[in-house]
Amino acid sequence: MMTENMQLAGRRISVVGAGVSGRALAELAAGLGAEVFVSDVKEPDAAVTKAFAEMGIKWEGGGNTERVLEADEILVSSGVSPKAPILEAAAAKGITVTGELDFVSPYLSGIVIGVTGSNGKTTTTSMIGYYLERLGYSVMTGGNIGNAVARAAGKEYDFIVLELSSFQLCWAKKFICDLAVVTNLAPDHIDWHGSYENYVAAKANLVNCLAPGGAVIYQERDEEALNIAAREEIVRYPLRWGEDDPHKRGLYLDDGVRASWINGGGCRMKRRLFFFDDVKLLGRHNLENTAMALGVLALFNMPELSPELIASYVPPKHRCAFAGKTRGVTFVDDSKGTNVAATVTAMTSLPGAKVIILGGQGKGEDYAPLAEAVRENTRAAVLLGSEKEKIAAALSAAGVSGCRLVNDMEEAVKTAYSLASEGDTVLLSPACTSWDMYPSYNVRGDHFCAIVKEIIKSEE
Numbered sequence: 001m002m003t004e005n006m007q008l009a010g011r012r013i014s015v016v017g018a019g020v021s022g023r024a025l026a027e028l029a030a031g032l033g034a035e036v037f038v039s040d041v042k043e044p045d046a047a048v049t050k051a052f053a054e055m056g057i058k059w060e061g062g063g064n065t066e067r068v069l070e071a072d073e074i075l076v077s078s079g080v081s082p083k084a085p086i087l088e089a090a091a092a093k094g095i096t097v098t099g100e101l102d103f104v105s106p107y108l109s110g111i112v113i114g115v116t117g118s119n120g121k122t123t124t125t126s127m128i129g130y131y132l133e134r135l136g137y138s139v140m141t142g143g144n145i146g147n148a149v150a151r152a153a154g155k156e157y158d159f160i161v162l163e164l165s166s167f168q169l170c171w172a173k174k175f176i177c178d179l180a181v182v183t184n185l186a187p188d189h190i191d192w193h194g195s196y197e198n199y200v201a202a203k204a205n206l207v208n209c210l211a212p213g214g215a216v217i218y219q220e221r222d223e224e225a226l227n228i229a230a231r232e233e234i235v236r237y238p239l240r241w242g243e244d245d246p247h248k249r250g251l252y253l254d255d256g257v258r259a260s261w262i263n264g265g266g267c268r269m270k271r272r273l274f275f276f277d278d279v280k281l282l283g284r285h286n287l288e289n290t291a292m293a294l295g296v297l298a299l300f301n302m303p304e305l306s307p308e309l310i311a312s313y314v315p316p317k318h319r320c321a322f323a324g325k326t327r328g329v330t331f332v333d334d335s336k337g338t339n340v341a342a343t344v345t346a347m348t349s350l351p352g353a354k355v356i357i358l359g360g361q362g363k364g365e366d367y368a369p370l371a372e373a374v375r376e377n378t379r380a381a382v383l384l385g386s387e388k389e390k391i392a393a394a395l396s397a398a399g400v401s402g403c404r405l406v407n408d409m410e411e412a413v414k415t416a417y418s419l420a421s422e423g424d425t426v427l428l429s430p431a432c433t434s435w436d437m438y439p440s441y442n443v444r445g446d447h448f449c450a451i452v453k454e455i456i457k458s459e460e
Contacts, residue, residue: 009033014068016086017077018044018059021100021168023051024150025075028104030055031154037071039064039086069093075103078144079167081192099171101164101209104149110140110157112176113296116164116206117183119342120289123281123315124183125163127293130313132159135302144168145316166193166202175209179299181292182206182218185225186341191364200225210234215299217251217292237262237299239291246270251295253287260291262298271298278307282320282332283349318445320346320429326456328422331413333452335445337429339363340370346429347377353424354378355416359385360432360444367394370431375400380419382412386436409437409444413451426452 011034015026018040030036036057038044043061044052052059060067064086068074073096076087090097115125122145129141140152143162152160162177166189185200193199204226207216212233218226220238228236237250244252249265251273258276263269273294279287294305315321318335325331332350337343338360347354356378358370371394374381381403383391388405395403404419406412416426434444 007032010035011073012071013037013073013075014039014071015075015077016040016064016068016084017080018042018048018061019077019079021079021148021150022077023048024148025077025100025103026052026057027055028107028150028153029075030057037067039068069095071095073098076100076171078148078165081167082170099168099173099175100149101168101172101175104153105175107153108149108160109155110138110152110160111178111300113159113161113179113181114143114164114177114206114209115162115181115183116166116169116203117181118186118188118203118339119337119345120183120285121163121181122336123286123319124181124289124293125161126316127289127313128181128296129159129161131293131297131302131305131309132161134309134312135297164206166199169205170202172205172209176211177206177209178211178214179296180206180210180214180216180218181296182216182222182226183289183292184219184341185222186339187365188339188341189363207231207234217295219288220250237295239288239295244270251291253291260287260294262295269298271304273298274305274310275307278310280311281313281315282322283346285345285349286315286320318441320350321445323428323449324452324456326459328424329417329420330425331448331452332425332427332429333445333448334427334429335434335441335448337431338433338441340365340367340431343429343431344369344373346427347373350425350427353421354427355380355382355420355424357382357384357412357416357426357428357448358391358431359383359388360430360434361385361436362387362390362432365431367391367431368398371395371398371400374398379421379424380404380416382406382416382419384408384412384437385430385432387432391431409447410451413448413455417455 013029013034015038018038026036026038038059115121132139137158139159140157141161144165145163215235217237220240239251241253244261252261260273279290321333323331323333334346375398384406428448434441438444
């Protein structure tokens with residue numbers, strides 16, 4: 001139990017949400033002496049309720065009752081919308097509502113690196129944490145992946161590397177980080193935020209939370225959307241493709257010399273980060289992720305990494321991952337491609353002709369950009385899930401003919417394989433969530449890989 005700071009002793013705190021982040025918030029608040037009550041629209045599992053009982057935390061499941069409002073402060077776990085009725089009721093009563101990041105921030109000890117973006121944030125976050133650990137530092141890598149932010153509270157780390165979702169950042173007002181990375185911006189979670197503008201504003205909160213003198217790494221094209229210019233006291237490192245300009249600070253990726261560099265501007269701190277051939281991940285977008293991760297290390301004056309160490313990084317599953325190859329056809333698992341931008345990136349980053357598997361549960365996005373990318377980058381498209389008719393209509397409007405509509409993943413993979421020629425890639429990158437057919441994109445990707453293995457076994 002944390003006893004060094006008992007400012008919460010006797011304070012009544014309700015936590016909305018009993019998932020990974022909600023449980024960690026509740027246990028942290030209880031450890032700081034608060035009287036904690038947890039409420040979830042679902043029934044918490046037995047392990048969670050057992051842990052609550054051991055710490056004297058009261059709870060309810062199956063809905064948020066007015067018991068939540070019997071509190072001095074309400075903490076919001078990751079993913080809970082400001083429009084949730086119980087939070088609107090709290091606002092009407094004048095009860096303080098605090099987001100996960102703001103509550104935990106005062107209890108973090110170590111250099112805090114925040115990573116967000118529409119796509120690539122998990123790979124970039126895990127890559128930063130992996131290389132820091134290999135260099136001998138004590139690191140907590142978590143946030144929207146792995147450990148909840150609250151698990152780092154009260155512990156001593158050299159670095160705390162956090163993947164932060166737009167849901168978490170939506171609430172961030174007092175959170176402080178030392179370095180921010182925004183991998184890219186593209187439409188996502190429009191159904192949750194209500195508009196693309198609201199979504200971008202949530203992402204931009206990470207830049208707003210930078211400590212004075214902190215640094216931000218971001219795509220040059222996103223500078224205006226992130227309103228970077230409003231923070232004159234922070235140091236900017238935009239990512240660009242092309243030859244590096246010694247007078248412009250930033251990260252550079254150059255197809256000519258097939259390498260990436262960081263430049264401090266004014267001919268200061270020019271340093272090569274890696275050669276493209278050192279990176280074993282698929283797709284040009286992963287070169288950008290690597291540049292941002294190694295750029296972070298360079299900003300802390302870490303030693304240059306050897307090609308062997310760079311190549312040793314293994315990304316999280318289901319992100320443009322090689323799934324198998326048979327009879328000249330390569331299978332790639334990008335089940336994490338749950339929005340249009342991610343899928344367009346996968347299609348354009350992988351070389352050669354492709355047969356793509358699309359569909360699942362949508363997020364309210366416009367499929368016209370997806371259809372255009374399918375027309376320009378694929379041989380054929382196979383569609384499944386609850387959005388297949390909408391995607392098919394968008395493909396037809398873009399002049400894509402001959403797409404196949406199927407009923408399940410097994411039919412999708414076998415159909416895609418039958419449409420592929422030698423040298424082609426069968427790409428699972430659905431541009432949709434998995435929730436209409438699978439509990440998560442992980443389960444969907446695992447099923448895809450299992451079907452691929454069966455196809456390879458039968459062919460060989």
